[in-house]
Amino acid sequence: MNSSITPKLNILKTETSRVKEVDFDNLVFGSTFTDHMFECDFKDGEWQNPTIRPYGNLSISPGAKVFHYGQAVFEGMKAYKDDDGRVWLFRPEANFERINKSAKRLAIPEFPRDIFFEALTTLVRMDKEWIQPGLGNSLYIRPFVMATQVGVSASPSDEYKFMILAAPAQAYYTGDVKVVIADHYSRAANGGVGAAKAAGNYGAQFYPTNLAREKGFHQIIWTDDSEHKYLEEAGTMNVFFRVNDTLITAPVSDRILDGVTRKSVIDIAKHNNIDVEVRPVLVSEIVEAAKDGSLKEIFGAGTAAVISPVSAIGHKENVYELTKPEDSYSARFKKDLMSIQHNITEDPFGWRFEVK
Amino acid sequence: MNSSITPKLNILKTETSRVKEVDFDNLVFGSTFTDHMFECDFKDGEWQNPTIRPYGNLSISPGAKVFHYGQAVFEGMKAYKDDDGRVWLFRPEANFERINKSAKRLAIPEFPRDIFFEALTTLVRMDKEWIQPGLGNSLYIRPFVMATQVGVSASPSDEYKFMILAAPAQAYYTGDVKVVIADHYSRAANGGVGAAKAAGNYGAQFYPTNLAREKGFHQIIWTDDSEHKYLEEAGTMNVFFRVNDTLITAPVSDRILDGVTRKSVIDIAKHNNIDVEVRPVLVSEIVEAAKDGSLKEIFGAGTAAVISPVSAIGHKENVYELTKPEDSYSARFKKDLMSIQHNITEDPFGWRFEVK
Ligand SMILES: Cc1ncc(COP(=O)(O)O)c(C=O)c1O
Ligand SMILES: Cc1ncc(COP(=O)(O)O)c(C=O)c1O
Numbered sequence: 001m002n003s004s005i006t007p008k009l010n011i012l013k014t015e016t017s018r019v020k021e022v023d024f025d026n027l028v029f030g031s032t033f034t035d036h037m038f039e040c041d042f043k044d045g046e047w048q049n050p051t052i053r054p055y056g057n058l059s060i061s062p063g064a065k066v067f068h069y070g071q072a073v074f075e076g077m078k079a080y081k082d083d084d085g086r087v088w089l090f091r092p093e094a095n096f097e098r099i100n101k102s103a104k105r106l107a108i109p110e111f112p113r114d115i116f117f118e119a120l121t122t123l124v125r126m127d128k129e130w131i132q133p134g135l136g137n138s139l140y141i142r143p144f145v146m147a148t149q150v151g152v153s154a155s156p157s158d159e160y161k162f163m164i165l166a167a168p169a170q171a172y173y174t175g176d177v178k179v180v181i182a183d184h185y186s187r188a189a190n191g192g193v194g195a196a197k198a199a200g201n202y203g204a205q206f207y208p209t210n211l212a213r214e215k216g217f218h219q220i221i222w223t224d225d226s227e228h229k230y231l232e233e234a235g236t237m238n239v240f241f242r243v244n245d246t247l248i249t250a251p252v253s254d255r256i257l258d259g260v261t262r263k264s265v266i267d268i269a270k271h272n273n274i275d276v277e278v279r280p281v282l283v284s285e286i287v288e289a290a291k292d293g294s295l296k297e298i299f300g301a302g303t304a305a306v307i308s309p310v311s312a313i314g315h316k317e318n319v320y321e322l323t324k325p326e327d328s329y330s331a332r333f334k335k336d337l338m339s340i341q342h343n344i345t346e347d348p349f350g351w352r353f354e355v356k
Numbered sequence: 357m358n359s360s361i362t363p364k365l366n367i368l369k370t371e372t373s374r375v376k377e378v379d380f381d382n383l384v385f386g387s388t389f390t391d392h393m394f395e396c397d398f399k400d401g402e403w404q405n406p407t408i409r410p411y412g413n414l415s416i417s418p419g420a421k422v423f424h425y426g427q428a429v430f431e432g433m434k435a436y437k438d439d440d441g442r443v444w445l446f447r448p449e450a451n452f453e454r455i456n457k458s459a460k461r462l463a464i465p466e467f468p469r470d471i472f473f474e475a476l477t478t479l480v481r482m483d484k485e486w487i488q489p490g491l492g493n494s495l496y497i498r499p500f501v502m503a504t505q506v507g508v509s510a511s512p513s514d515e516y517k518f519m520i521l522a523a524p525a526q527a528y529y530t531g532d533v534k535v536v537i538a539d540h541y542s543r544a545a546n547g548g549v550g551a552a553k554a555a556g557n558y559g560a561q562f563y564p565t566n567l568a569r570e571k572g573f574h575q576i577i578w579t580d581d582s583e584h585k586y587l588e589e590a591g592t593m594n595v596f597f598r599v600n601d602t603l604i605t606a607p608v609s610d611r612i613l614d615g616v617t618r619k620s621v622i623d624i625a626k627h628n629n630i631d632v633e634v635r636p637v638l639v640s641e642i643v644e645a646a647k648d649g650s651l652k653e654i655f656g657a658g659t660a661a662v663i664s665p666v667s668a669i670g671h672k673e674n675v676y677e678l679t680k681p682e683d684s685y686s687a688r689f690k691k692d693l694m695s696i697q698h699n700i701t702e703d704p705f706g707w708r709f710e711v712k
Contacts, residue, residue, distance in 0.1 A: 028509075029507075029509045030507050031506060031507040031509070037418060057417050058417070059415055060414055061414075062393060062411075062414055062519050063386075063521060066555075067502050067555065068428070069559045070426035070555035070558060072424070072426065105563055106559050142424070151384070151385075152523060153384075153386040153660070154558045165418060167508060184547050185547040186547035187545070188548075189544055189548060190542055191541040192541070192542050192548075193560045198426070198556060198560065199423065199426035199555075199559075200425075200555060200556010200560060202425035202427075203426040203463075204554065204556060206462065208547075209511075225545035225546040235510060
């Protein structure tokens, strides 16, 4: 791809925008899409015909490999509008790199940087009216790639479709989040695809998560599949533990997604002179800390939910409640992170990226 | 579903069959589909509108959950035509039960038995001309279910599409199969979805399989993800080892698919008074047996490939060649199995199911 000439982005504008029909105060996350979407096909060994066109259905063969073999990866990122109407992305380079890392693990050809950024910024600019200003509001952006070759034989596709959808979003989680520590089901294998945002990783979690819901929990904190001894991450969030004043989180691995929010939280914490330990986290030490009161906070970190404080954690037959401390780390990180994202404060890290 | 009335199967016949255009001697596995396909939607808590209609594209939202979360499962089964033109399925009940087992693990609602069998047999009957008689020829049948609800938030879909496609097939593998024992990548986690025919399990294997191909192997024999100590199964086949005159295969588990061919081979072997051991198979014992010459055969067993003899097995830096013995088990099982499938011999097990 590097040697080929970047194809020109085709643009087909909608005749009538749907933005006026949207009730922005009652959005269901990820289910209302903006006027346009981006599409680009991989055929004959090349990414071809990059096009922004009105959001609408695809015509696709039921024999397309994505339906049968889950050869698909995705990303999740957000755009924010500040009070002056300027639009910002947050660390888009990280998402670009990650989708190609995920693609590689799923034997999907990498997508070219220049088309990605041109498509992303053009789409956001065209659908700018869909972004509401105000803290917590955003445009959730979903780049994804799927195998489109027709064939029900289990081998890599030689045709793919790369797409970007965008959906206006309010805050993802509302209310208290109760989590339970996995001790039977697992999310990822050693040497598996856990570190990739592979489509199949998510469908695989729905059933165990339903079982957890029936017991009153919202999310599962996954553990290693061998012994359920180490705490890893939640379904769409990395997880942080505060024991006394130290912030602890698991290192990324081939089982754990390298979250953009996670690494941003680590940097913000260090910037605030908070002790951060990135190391394997034992279930037993967190349960002990819950019992002796040194466990002050647990929170999830991810693009959709931003920072999601945990109010109770279940392990085997026990549930440990957590009371938010006055000097809450999670509240502080959330404020710092959102202030940067929404262009309210300085950005000492250089994370903001303006869509002009 | 049990209490509801079975909806009537709608049938829309094609106006012009494509069967005359097909070169049955040069089929690429799983890429030419018959004239018709079956479709049934799950909406408002019910399977609705079961329909057989001409094979063709679907119109589907790019926001459908199957593209993003891999919430999809499938089956693979075959129909055979005997020399009298009668058409037979092989143990279809096992595939029906397994797709619902897979569905459950992926939080997909189960599909009703009566619609499944009515759709399956009607479709096979309608597209009967597509089945070639002759050993090795068959109609490969692909039932599958996918999440169709529109929404890019990671939670179970509340709408699904169940489909059946059919594709005429010749033998799946040609030539020697060289396999390599996994010692870095893995297929399935303990407590994961390995035992389900979940779409995501297959896409996840493509990259490691490509790496194996670069080293001259066709398939990987997967091992446990914790220590790579136990031999489990191949990408689309269960695996059997013959050490001296004993047939050994791993027990099914939550990491290993309960293959229909596997259990049929076990029954055929027992019927032939061959010693069968279903127990964890150590990598080390098979490598030892390869070295001391007691390893006589390895073969894969699966619907697509039927029985696939292995000619060489790689482990770390070594490759062990296998010479097919005169009294080959794999040849015998293949013959016995195919003779039953094609209605050439008696069926002492009651596996054949005629499509009248
Ligand atoms: C499995 C998993 N872990 C963690 C995260 C958080 O990553 P990020 O902060 O980049 O959104 C996500 C979602 O995005 C995820 O899917
Ligand atoms: C992972 C896996 N193992 C084993 C098999 C063999 O199962 P069966 O004999 O039912 O086709 C298959 C394919 O069908 C498979 O996908």
